[in-house]
Amino acid sequence: MTQPPQYPEQQPQYPQPQSPPPYPQPSPSYPRQQVPPQYPHQTPPQAPPQYAQPYAPIPPQYTQAATPPHTPPAPAGPAHPHHISTDPRRIHLSSQQRRTDATAVGNLLLHLPNFLCSLFVVGLVAALFGDFALVVVLLWIASGALVFHRPTESALARHLLRLRYPTPQERAKLEPVWREVTARAGVEGRTYELWVEDSDSLNAVAAAGHIVGVTRFAMNQLPNGELAAVLAHELGHHVGGHAWSGLLGYWYALPGRVAWRVLKAVSAVAFHVSKAFGCFGVAFVVLLVGGLAFATISTLYGLPLLILGVPYALAAVGRRSELRADEHAAALGFAPMLAAVLDKLHRQEQYEQAEVTARNGGVPVEESALSRLLSSHPDHHTRLHHLQRYLQPQQPY
Incomplete structure (x- = not known):
């Protein structure tokens, strides 16, 4: 009879299986899993470097590949009508890097009287050394090889010609042009050395065996x-042998020239001293100098007389060598450019003559016939006349 009270105890157990409270519990768990505020703090420092590394090399590749078809390079025209291309190209070396043409041979032959006079002077000086006189003479003859000695050439360029080595910027300007010139001529350009003269005039020089100098203005x-x-x-x-033959002749004529200058100075002093003794003293000096000159001429079979005409003959050969050098440049395709340079040289000479005339009070200075014969360069019209046959349209190189 005690079973009825057990039924109400089972009724409160029915709401227990109903689990409404556990369902709301997972809902508050979602805000606990709200990690979005943590992602912006952790992911940005890691994601940009990972994406930037694989995509970094791609933008320059797309720009380089896309620009050529859309923006083709325009053909750049020359900045000056006499501008040439100096792109490196193959150099075909000629069989003869140097030769001796007729002007070089004539230059050496014309220096022969000067050489003999210098040999006579060196022999007189060598006699002071007694038994070593022959050694002194042989050493002087062998000294001509110094013309092709590189250190001697460098000293000659610095102290006598007032040249210097080009700076890196000047070398970057000169070497491409020099490479183009030697490529057309088929000559090894490294055989020669480029030098610069600090001058505001238009000029250049070829000296000794390997020196090519140009002024700063020309460069x-x-x-x-x-x-x-x-x-x-x-x-x-250089190729024609004009440079080394001229310097060699000048070197062997140097002792004779020094002796001639000493003789002129001594004669001038003796003439001024003789004036103190009146006409008798002057006549005595004149007879003494004349007797020595006659004895020298008769002893050397009249060779000293040739020295009087040697300067004019050497000047004529020098003018011929300039024309040969002009033809060499014109044959390489530089005739129009060379004609333009000659025009500028002519204007420079006219400007210098105008300055001399202004200093002379407006009276023009006339050039004598002897000075024209002693000129080592032809006049402007003669050089242009010899270039006429080259002033034709040239084949592009």
């Missing part, structure tokens, strides 16, 4: 085509 103010014409002209002096 900076001339278009590269005209600069190439100037360098090709100087290369013509």
Whole structure:
């Protein structure tokens, strides 16, 4: 009879299986899993470097591949009508890097009287050394080889010609032009050395066996085509043997020239001293000098008389060598450029003559016939006349 109270105890157990409270519990768990505020703090420092590394090299590749078809490079025209291309190309070396043409041989032959007079002077000085006189003479003859000695050439360029080595910027301007000139001539350009003269005049020089000098004005103010014409002209002096033959003749004539200057100075002093003794003293000095000159001429079979005409003959040969060098530059395709350079040289000479005339009070200074015969360079019209046959349209190189 005690079973009825057990039924109400089972009724409160029915709401227990109903689990409404556990369902709301997972809902508050969602805010606990709200990690979005943590992702912006952790992911940005890691994601950008990972994406930037694989995509970094791609933008420059797309720009380089896309620009050529859309923006083709426009053909750049030359900045000057006498501008030439100096792109490196193959050099075909000629079989004869140097030769001796007729002007070089004539230069050496014309220096022969000077050489004999210098040999006589050196022999007189060597006699003071007694038994070593022959050794002194042989050493002087062998000294001509110094013309091709590189250190001696460098000293000659610095102290006698007032040249210097080009700076890196000047070398970057000269070497491409020189490479183009030697490529056309088929000559090894490294055989020669480029030098610079600090001068505001238009000029260049070829000296000894390996020196090619150009003024700062010519290097900076001339278009590269005209600069190439100037360098090709100087290369013509080297290739033809004009440079080394001229310097060799000058070297062997130096003792004779020094002795001649000493003799002139002594004669002038003796003449001034003789004036103190009146006409008798002057006549005595004149007879003494005349007797010595006659004895020298008769002893050397009249060779000293040839020395009087040697300067004019050497000047004529020098003018011929300049024309040969012009032809060398013109044959390489630089005739129009060389003609332009000659025009500038002519204007420079006219400007200098105008300055001399202004200093002379407006009276023009006339050039004598002897001074024209002693000129080592032809006049402007003669050089242009010899270039006429080259002033034709040239084949592009």
